Amino acid sequence: MKKLSLSQKMVLAIVLGSLLGITTEMRIAPYLAPLGKIFINLLKMVIVPLVISSITLGVAQIADLKQFGRLGTKVALFYFVGTIISACVAVAAGLIIQPGAGFVAAAAGKVKAAAPPPMADVIVAFVPSNIVQAMANMDMNALIFFSIMLGISLILIGDAKEPVVEVLKSLNEAMIKMTGICIQFAPIGVFALMANTTGKYGLTILKPLAKFFFTEYLAMAIVMFGLYGFIAHFIAKVNFIEYLRRIKDVMIMAVSTVSSAATLPLELEVATSKLGIPKHLAGFSLPLGATMNQHGAAINITICVLFSAQAFGLELGAGQILTIAFLAIIMSTGTSGVPSAGSVFTLMILDKFGLPSEAFAMILSVYVLVDMGSTLLNIVGDLICVNAVAESEGIQMREVWDNPVPAPDSSTSGGV
Numbered sequence: 001m002k003k004l005s006l007s008q009k010m011v012l013a014i015v016l017g018s019l020l021g022i023t024t025e026m027r028i029a030p031y032l033a034p035l036g037k038i039f040i041n042l043l044k045m046v047i048v049p050l051v052i053s054s055i056t057l058g059v060a061q062i063a064d065l066k067q068f069g070r071l072g073t074k075v076a077l078f079y080f081v082g083t084i085i086s087a088c089v090a091v092a093a094g095l096i097i098q099p100g101a102g103f104v105a106a107a108a109g110k111v112k113a114a115a116p117p118p119m120a121d122v123i124v125a126f127v128p129s130n131i132v133q134a135m136a137n138m139d140m141n142a143l144i145f146f147s148i149m150l151g152i153s154l155i156l157i158g159d160a161k162e163p164v165v166e167v168l169k170s171l172n173e174a175m176i177k178m179t180g181i182c183i184q185f186a187p188i189g190v191f192a193l194m195a196n197t198t199g200k201y202g203l204t205i206l207k208p209l210a211k212f213f214f215t216e217y218l219a220m221a222i223v224m225f226g227l228y229g230f231i232a233h234f235i236a237k238v239n240f241i242e243y244l245r246r247i248k249d250v251m252i253m254a255v256s257t258v259s260s261a262a263t264l265p266l267e268l269e270v271a272t273s274k275l276g277i278p279k280h281l282a283g284f285s286l287p288l289g290a291t292m293n294q295h296g297a298a299i300n301i302t303i304c305v306l307f308s309a310q311a312f313g314l315e316l317g318a319g320q321i322l323t324i325a326f327l328a329i330i331m332s333t334g335t336s337g338v339p340s341a342g343s344v345f346t347l348m349i350l351d352k353f354g355l356p357s358e359a360f361a362m363i364l365s366v367y368v369l370v371d372m373g374s375t376l377l378n379i380v381g382d383l384i385c386v387n388a389v390a391e392s393e394g395i396q397m398r399e400v401w402d403n404p405v406p407a408p409d410s411s412t413s414g415g416v
Contacts, residue, residue: 006186007258007368013191014365020191021198029199032192039189040347040360042182046175047348048135052147053172055330058291059151060165071389075285078231078385079293083332086223086295087325090302093219095321099211099303100310103204140352141323144330179344186364193361200358209366212307216370219299220377228384235388238401246274246404247383254379255372260290263379271383276400277390285389289382296374296381297332297345304346308359324349343367 004012021029128134128142135143154161198205225240232240244251250270253263264286271282305324309316316324331345347360390396 006184009187010190010364010368013187014194017191017194018198018365021195021200022202024199025202026199029196033196034192036189036192036196036361039182039185039192042185042189043179043344043347044138044351046179046182047344048138048143049171050175050179050344051140051143051331051348052135052150053168053175055144055147056151056154057165057168057172059148060154060161060168071281071393072284072288074389074392075288075386076292078388079289079381082223082227082293082295082381082385083298083329085227086219086298087302087328087332089222089226090219090299090328091306091321091325093215093222094303094306094310097211097215097218098310099215100208100307100312103201103208103311138348138351140327140331140348144327190361190364193358194365197358197361205362205365208307208311209362212303212363213366213370215307216300216303217373219303220296220373223295223299224377224380228380231384231388236384236391236396238387238391240384243275243384243387244380246270247380250379250383251376254376258368258371258375260375260378260382263375264290267379267383271386273400274404275383275387276397277383277386278395278397281386281390281395285386286382289378289385293382293385294332294378296377298328299377300370300374301328301332301346301349304343304363305349305353308350308355308363309353311362312355312359314353314355320353327352 125139126141126145128139128146131142131146133139134146154164229240232238232243236243247270250263250267253266254260257263267286268282271277271286272279302325305328306316306321308314327345327349331348343360343364346363350359387396
């Protein structure tokens with residue numbers, strides 16, 4: 001008998017947990033609640049070291065782009081600006097559609113929002129007076145500021161940074177591995193969380209979840225056909241529909257593996273054989289994109305938090321919405337290589353706003369399906385941005401675009 005994948009186990013856990021919660025209501029679910037709490041605590045346990053190591057390492061290694069000169073700067077700029085635009089699209093979609101509005105918990109006033117602090121206090125709070133206290137309180141604004149400052153400081157000390165960078169690399173790899181271990185317990189945690197959530201709210205969660213799913217994919221479609229279509233037509237000078245046809249094997253692999261890293265070998269092959277991207281540009285830009293270009297994660301994290309706030313009656317002011325978008329932009333760059341990273345970083349922001357575990361359970365119930373679209377968006381964004389840079393530099397190989405070489409079958413390239 002074929003072994004079930006983690007995604008299949010999670011879907012099964014969602015179905016069984018929901019059925020148990022609906023049929024038994026609150027007779028059994030409270031006894032399972034501690035399992036869900038343990039799973040959430042496991043994820044919270046890795047958040048602080050994961051954030052500090054990911055962001056610090058990312059900043060400290062920015063200096064490496066200098067060796068690529070103008071090309072590296074252009075690629076990084078395309079990726080980062082795209083992340084900002086993606087987060088803005090997600091905010092607009094979340095506020096216009098209001099996927100969590102009307103949920104029974106919101107009507108009951110489940111979460112009480114504190115009065116928003118003055119802007120001066122918000123700015124001051126970004127600078128921690130005690131970094132240990134900031135870690136203990138999981139103060140994300142302060143931790144991000146500290147991590148960026150530490151990364152910049154490492155750049156400024158030149159070669160002396162290398163021992164620290166190596167330690168950070170090891171720590172980051174260890175935290176990614178630990179996150180992977182924690183995620184292996186997801187089916188148990190999701191089963192318990194869904195049983196508890198559906199036991200409390202019954203089938204009333206279906207409508208907001210459907211709206212959440214629709215909002216996520218609408219935002220992704222806007223970025224895909226709006227932003228990427230614009231880049232393809234006006235900068236890369238290619239027909240976007242034809243472009244998508246040529247990279248269909250890469251897109252299929254992205255959806256089936258839900259992994260940018262697993263898709264990278266086929267992505268590199270298609271970039272040079274079908275899209276006319278020079279090998280030297282594809283060779284450094286696409287691996288960089290797998291790390292830095294996380295447009296899907298920026299959308300995912302933003303809408304997840306807005307949905308949760310709406311579903312549980314938390315009224316957000318303009319400053320809080322900007323904070324959510326800012327955190328999504330920064331944290332999305334740390335999602336590469338981290339299993340189900342979007343859900344981990346979403347949990348962090350939910351905790352910051354005092355939202356209950358039920359919000360996280362609802363998100364997890366459809367997260368696997370949303371993550372497929374997120375990975376697909378990231379991959380298409382990687383390729384179209386690099387194509388745009390190649391065209392702007394006059395190094396796009398038009399003879400390859402006009403006469404593409406058949407790429408190897410996706411089943412034989414890459415792997416999970």
